Amino acid sequence: MKKILVTGGAGYIGSHVVKALGEQGYEVLVFDNLSTGNEWAVLSGRLVQGDVADRGALDRVLTEFRPDAVIHFAASIVVSESVAEPLKYYRNNTATALNLLEALQAHGVNRFIFSSTAAVYGIPEKIPVNEQSPLLPINPYGTSKMMTELLLRDLALANPLFRYVALRYFNVAGADGGNRIGQAYKNPTHLITRALKTASGTYPALQLFGTDYATPDGTCIRDYIHVDDLASAHVLALESLLAGGESALFNCGYGRGYSVREVVDVAKKITGVDFTVIEEERREGDPPALVADSSLIQSTLGWKPKHDDLEYIVGTAWAWEQKITGK
Ligand code: UDP
Numbered sequence: 001m002k003k004i005l006v007t008g009g010a011g012y013i014g015s016h017v018v019k020a021l022g023e024q025g026y027e028v029l030v031f032d033n034l035s036t037g038n039e040w041a042v043l044s045g046r047l048v049q050g051d052v053a054d055r056g057a058l059d060r061v062l063t064e065f066r067p068d069a070v071i072h073f074a075a076s077i078v079v080s081e082s083v084a085e086p087l088k089y090y091r092n093n094t095a096t097a098l099n100l101l102e103a104l105q106a107h108g109v110n111r112f113i114f115s116s117t118a119a120v121y122g123i124p125e126k127i128p129v130n131e132q133s134p135l136l137p138i139n140p141y142g143t144s145k146m147m148t149e150l151l152l153r154d155l156a157l158a159n160p161l162f163r164y165v166a167l168r169y170f171n172v173a174g175a176d177g178g179n180r181i182g183q184a185y186k187n188p189t190h191l192i193t194r195a196l197k198t199a200s201g202t203y204p205a206l207q208l209f210g211t212d213y214a215t216p217d218g219t220c221i222r223d224y225i226h227v228d229d230l231a232s233a234h235v236l237a238l239e240s241l242l243a244g245g246e247s248a249l250f251n252c253g254y255g256r257g258y259s260v261r262e263v264v265d266v267a268k269k270i271t272g273v274d275f276t277v278i279e280e281e282r283r284e285g286d287p288p289a290l291v292a293d294s295s296l297i298q299s300t301l302g303w304k305p306k307h308d309d310l311e312y313i314v315g316t317a318w319a320w321e322q323k324i325t326g327k
Helices: 012-023 055-065 079-084 086-106 140-158 191-199 227-242 260-271 295-301 310-325
Strands: 003-007 027-032 046-049 069-072 111-117 163-169 171-173 206-209 224-226 248-252 277-280
Touching: 003 012, 003 055, 012 027, 012 227, 027 055, 055 086, 069 086, 069 227, 079 086, 079 140, 086 111, 086 140, 111 140, 111 227, 140 163, 163 227, 171 191, 171 227, 171 310, 191 206, 191 260, 191 310, 206 260, 224 227, 224 310, 227 248, 227 295, 248 295, 260 310
Parallel strands: 003 027, 003 069, 027 046, 069 111, 111 163, 163 248, 171 224, 206 277
Antiparallel strands: none
């Protein structure tokens, strides 16, 4: 049984990947400081509470568990916060990854999967965007992730034993089809979550940020991917690395974009609540449109999305939202 160390495995995306790893028979150790993650979200394996910035704690876990591979989720993820607090992002997303990679090199762990982001592309010239597009992030979140991608590239060049897969996530949403885990941030910022929390009455209104973008309805376009499909991409990337596959970078999205207004309409339809939407100024750091060309991961790893359906995505998120608000 292969052993996989998952940093940030108690968080939203990490916990869905841990669930998938457990289903595939991997032995999992989750290493998470529980700053945004939750113990109940770890459905498989063991949880060790610790911080990836703490080299001593990492050394202890690596010595004891001796993982075959590491999947690194632990990070900060809010674009607007990264604009206001850039150093937090360079510390949590870049410096901490460097700390982890140094520890892994010291312990001879040479298989690594990294949570990257479509934000590394900034405002792409061509949509859908493929992996060859230049990396021109427009916010510190994207830059902090790009810098870690560059660390990985250079480490792989210097150490031929080291192999990594960086997955560039588009807009991850939805919840476990079995409604056991889902998003549970204290201050959620993502559109679908905020729309559903408005429908459930947690917020009085949904703010819609920016209606003057050069898009068909003036609002931003994003490629929403269901978290279980993203989880299966991680399992495939892991299988590839464990089988001796090459390092690679892959987009993870469906190749189809929805505007903010379209997402709001689906949220109203699924919930049956005609919640209030207030049009606001643009939010800082938001690119107008991000849609994935995900043909590379499909052809290279055989990834086949199962939930390319915005109503399913919003429906699972709504079931989860109702469960956690007790309605
Ligand atoms: N958005 C919005 N209201 C919200 C949250 C998000 O209008 O309460 C917009 C946001 O400006 C962006 C899109 O929804 O255009 C997706 O934002 P989100 O934060 O979900 O993901 P991001 O693309 O920033 O990772």
